[in-house]
Amino acid sequence: MRGLWLVIGFFLLSASAGAEDDVQFVVVADPYIELHTGPGTGYPITQIIERGEEVGILKRRTDWFKVRSPAGHEGWANRTQMELTLQPSGKATEFPSAGRDAFDERTWEWGVLAGDFGGATTYAGYGSYRFSRHLAVEVNASQILGNFSDGWAVSANIVHTFVPEWRASPFFSLGTGMIHIEPKAALAQTQDRDDQTAIVGVGISSYLSRRFIVRLEYKSYVVLSSRNENEDVEEWKAGFAVFF
Amino acid sequence: MESRIRSIFLTTAVTATFLSLGASNAWAQDSEAAPEVIDPAVERRDIDVAAIDTEDFEVTAFFGLMSVEDFESGGVYGARLGYHISESFFAEASFGATKVGTSSFEKLGGGAELLSNRDLTYYDLSLGYNLFPGEVFVGSKRAMNSVVYLVGGLGSTNFAEDNHFTINVGFGVKVLPTDYVAISLEVRDYMFDIDITGENKTTHNLQGTLNISYFF
Numbered sequence: 001m002r003g004l005w006l007v008i009g010f011f012l013l014s015a016s017a018g019a020e021d022d023v024q025f026v027v028v029a030d031p032y033i034e035l036h037t038g039p040g041t042g043y044p045i046t047q048i049i050e051r052g053e054e055v056g057i058l059k060r061r062t063d064w065f066k067v068r069s070p071a072g073h074e075g076w077a078n079r080t081q082m083e084l085t086l087q088p089s090g091k092a093t094e095f096p097s098a099g100r101d102a103f104d105e106r107t108w109e110w111g112v113l114a115g116d117f118g119g120a121t122t123y124a125g126y127g128s129y130r131f132s133r134h135l136a137v138e139v140n141a142s143q144i145l146g147n148f149s150d151g152w153a154v155s156a157n158i159v160h161t162f163v164p165e166w167r168a169s170p171f172f173s174l175g176t177g178m179i180h181i182e183p184k185a186a187l188a189q190t191q192d193r194d195d196q197t198a199i200v201g202v203g204i205s206s207y208l209s210r211r212f213i214v215r216l217e218y219k220s221y222v223v224l225s226s227r228n229e230n231e232d233v234e235e236w237k238a239g240f241a242v243f244f
Numbered sequence: 245m246e247s248r249i250r251s252i253f254l255t256t257a258v259t260a261t262f263l264s265l266g267a268s269n270a271w272a273q274d275s276e277a278a279p280e281v282i283d284p285a286v287e288r289r290d291i292d293v294a295a296i297d298t299e300d301f302e303v304t305a306f307f308g309l310m311s312v313e314d315f316e317s318g319g320v321y322g323a324r325l326g327y328h329i330s331e332s333f334f335a336e337a338s339f340g341a342t343k344v345g346t347s348s349f350e351k352l353g354g355g356a357e358l359l360s361n362r363d364l365t366y367y368d369l370s371l372g373y374n375l376f377p378g379e380v381f382v383g384s385k386r387a388m389n390s391v392v393y394l395v396g397g398l399g400s401t402n403f404a405e406d407n408h409f410t411i412n413v414g415f416g417v418k419v420l421p422t423d424y425v426a427i428s429l430e431v432r433d434y435m436f437d438i439d440i441t442g443e444n445k446t447t448h449n450l451q452g453t454l455n456i457s458y459f460f
Contacts, residue, residue, distance in 0.1 A: 024291040038389040040331040041379035059297040
């Protein structure tokens, strides 16, 4: 228990120490910027910093910056107001925001999808790394919840996006992985099965707003089972992703 | 004669020393008085936006009570990782565990056991919305930021040796004593279908927890 408190104490200390080290300053160029008590439009405005005064930037949460005025008042300012400040060199301050431009230059994408896997409910999480404008590698893990059997599947895929500029952009994927199927205990002849899969997929992914992507995909699984015939399973999924 | 020559030498040497000292002094004063050509003011450079500490992630530990339909209430604990997408929306993944009690069927049935394993674990992926941001006042001198939030999502519950598709909805009140630590009280309903009591029905499993989270 003492160890836990030590860890918590260490976290608090390191967080407060870290905040002090890298304070950067900008100068207000608009008549004034408003400081809210918290990082959101709904929090009340309690202070302002006037034109010509220096603003120390302490930290950022989503589109809000915790800043300190020369008088020592601290509060949260919105990104649109913070962009009306000047850097020490005299240039306007720019904070890259999550937008269409950031979407075009994304490398990492993390998402969750839910849907239907051959009649069963499925959820999947995926992580994708884009190494060129058209190509990405993707790792997918899903859980399958059916009436007669449960299971999980993992796969690695290569994803090709035909026209990345389009708002609703179609893609094609090719992959391979493992599937584990566990028939429910109440049924006769229960035997767990681990099989290899080959997967072909098509889908549409679209930039929504901020850091969001919406995605719809269809995948056709060929389960290379140890029995005489291979199984074909169709999967439909829809979901959201965030990108970095 | 010898002593006289020595004194002349000494005088000369002393005079020379004084003269040279004086000269070097004068030279030193000259250099101090020289105007500065280069202003050694701080280097003017642009700020490094990437170096600003961003705190969009939130890690949470929670514990409380979970009432599992037909199987009494028990202590529940778990962990959660959240990502704040905007000032209003956040996404989170949770994992929780509890041990269920005995159903009334088992108590009255005299030794009949419905479950061989009494552990219940669940995970979920949820989306939250910060509905009412505000402040709470502690005494007359202290105000802390607060927010009332709604949350809902999909997941899976492992119970009675089976995985069940689970929908959760809930709400919570979060109070932030500092910018990076939050304490919240939260109520969620985990809904899943189960047929262990003889009929297939949707169960509502209410969970009330105290959450402690840290932003990083």
